[in-house]
Amino acid sequence: MEKDLKAKLLAGRREAGGSGEAAKEDEEEEEEKYLGKKVWSEMKKLWVVAGPAIFTRFSTFGIQIITQAFIGHIGSVELAAYALVSTVLLRFANGILLGMASALETLCGQAYGAGQYHMLGIYLQRSWIVLFTCSLFLLPIFIFTTPVLRLLGQDDRIAEVAGTISRWLIPVVFSFIISFTCQMFLSAQSKNLIIAYLAAAALTIHLFLSWLLTVKYKWGLSGAMMSTNLAFWIPNLGQLMFVICGGCPETWKGFSPLAFKDLWPVIKLSLSSGAMLCLELWYNTVLILLTGNMKNAEVAIDALSICLNINGWEMMISLGFLTAVSVRVSNELGRRNSKAAKFSIVVAVLTSLSVGLVLFVLFLFLRGRLAYIFTNSREVAQAVGDLSLLLACSILLNSVQPVLSGVAIGSGWQSIVAYVNLACYYLVGIPIGAVLGYLMHLQVKGIWMGMLIGTLIQTIVLVFITWRTDWDKQVSLARQRVNEWIIPESDESKGNTQEV
Structure with missing residues (x-):
């Protein structure tokens, strides 16, 4: 009754000609409600991918x-050798393979959005071929680690143990092929909850096996590395079983010889993707190398390592948003919905920035106190406190920059962003850091400030590119990419050598 009465009164006001302002207020309320629902809906889609x-x-x-x-x-000695191999060799391989695998995010995301579900399995198999070939070229680095380190002047004992560890890590390198590709294949379909469950199981098993093999049975280094290999391969086997045994009936039609056809476009996109992400992942490594020549280098490196360790944990959040926004953008471009793609970018950037602002304030407040988690040295803790403002600024920038890289991956701009990264990081950031650190005598602060300037410029450039992009044109390009590489579903099913 009350609603009817309000409706009649509103109608009477409109008939009387005094309804202009009331109607406008009603429209604004409806728009606010619609916008709120739209943001909430997009947030749910974003977190479905970002959370896991x-x-x-x-x-x-x-x-x-x-x-x-x-x-x-x-x-x-074993700790030093492992740190050397994991932070240099393994990170090098990880950067290359993760970067090359990110091409699959573009292809699978856009094909899924366009409804070409059968192509996702073909893209997955093509990516396996490309990454496996790349891994073979990386093998000599891990096989001949000891002589290479000796030539570089490393201590003989460390070089010998590092060679043993690097050979143990060869299966880990090959595990990246399945891990990265299956994660991107499943994320494109928003089916990555299974990945999180498997990762949690692997972490738990690894903790137990590490204790069992190294502490209880005293297997030493062999026990630790054996547990590490199992921890990386257990999720892979689970993901493979999920994919080929019915978890993705629309997108996996079985192994097909068609995966060996038209590999060159995948290779080109994989190479540009690899260059884009490698230039980002190796940026911090350069920071460590430059710090090694500073006065009181041991304290400087310890403090910087702690800061980068904290920054690395925060980057896991940002990289989760990178994955989520690349999926959302590629899906919407594949669906020919440019407005939804733009809206998902805005929501993703603002969400990640909100998380970054909270962490920015938190690390400014805690300052050097966080260092005592990693060290008992008061001198190192004070050095971390001196770097806390730069750490907080890095965290804030990292809440935006990876999201924009995710937009690039979802849109297929990897080659463009690779050039942007090269210019901003290596032609601007590192030289400015060297000048501030060495010539201006600001030491590690100067080097980090230069690196931050490079990241800031890169972020501004990516914001400008994203803002000025004609998203209707990007829809056309995405559709063209899908149509160029598409295989009719009937032909794809005929080419299957094994139906699963």
Whole structure:
């Protein structure tokens, strides 16, 4: 009755000619309600991908931390050797393979959005071929680690143990092929909850096996590395079983010889993707190398390592948003919905920025106190406190920059962003850092400030590119990419050699 009465009164006001302002207020209220529902709907879609992706990255990062902790109790030489291999060689391989695998995010995301579900399985198999070939070229680095380190002047004992560890890590390198590709294949379909469950199981098993093999049975380094290999392969086997045994009936039609056809476009996109992400992932490594020549280098490197470790944990959140926004943008471009793609970018950036602002304030407040989690040295803790403002600024920038990289992946701009990264990081950031650190005598602060300037410029450039992009044109390009590489479903099913 009350609603009817209000409706009649409103109608009477409109008939009387005095309804202009009332109607306008009603329209604004409706628009606010619609916008609120739209934001909430997009947030749910975003977190469906971002939540499991963040947890998975934390778990994977945790596996390496657990391994390092147990190896640290074996001996200082073993710890130094593992740190050397994991932070240089393994990160090098990880950067290349993760970067090349990100091409699959573009292809699967856009094909899924366009409704070409049968193509996702073909793209997955093509990516396996490309990444496996790339892994073969990386093998010599891990086989001949000891002589290479000796030539570089590394201590003989460390070089010898590092060679043993690097050979143990060869299966881990090959595990990246299945891990990265299956994660991107499943994320494109918003089916990545299974990835999080498997990652949690692997982390738990790794913790137990590391204790069992290194502490109880005293297998030493072999036990720790054996547990590490199992921790990386257990999720892979689970993901493979899920994909080929009925978890993705629309997108996996079985193994097909058609995966060996038209590989060149995939290779080109994979190479540009690899260049884009590698230039980002290796940026912090350069920061460590430049710090090695500073005065009181040991304290500087310890403090910087702690800061980068904290920054690395925060990056797991940002990389989760990278995955989520690349899926959302590629899906919407594939569906020919440019407005939805733009809206998802805005929501993703603002959400990640909100998380970054909270962490920015938190790390400014805690300052050097966080360092005592990693060290008992008061001198190192004070050095971390001196770097806390730069750490907080890095965290704030990292809450936006990876999201924009995710937009690039979802849109297929990898080659463009690779050039942007090269210019901003290596032609601007590093030279400015070297000048501030060495010539202006600002030491590690100067180097980090230069690196931050490079990241800031890169972020501004990506914001400008994203803002100025004609998204209707991007829809056309995405459709063209899908149509160029498409295989009719009837032909694809005929080409299957094994139906699963």
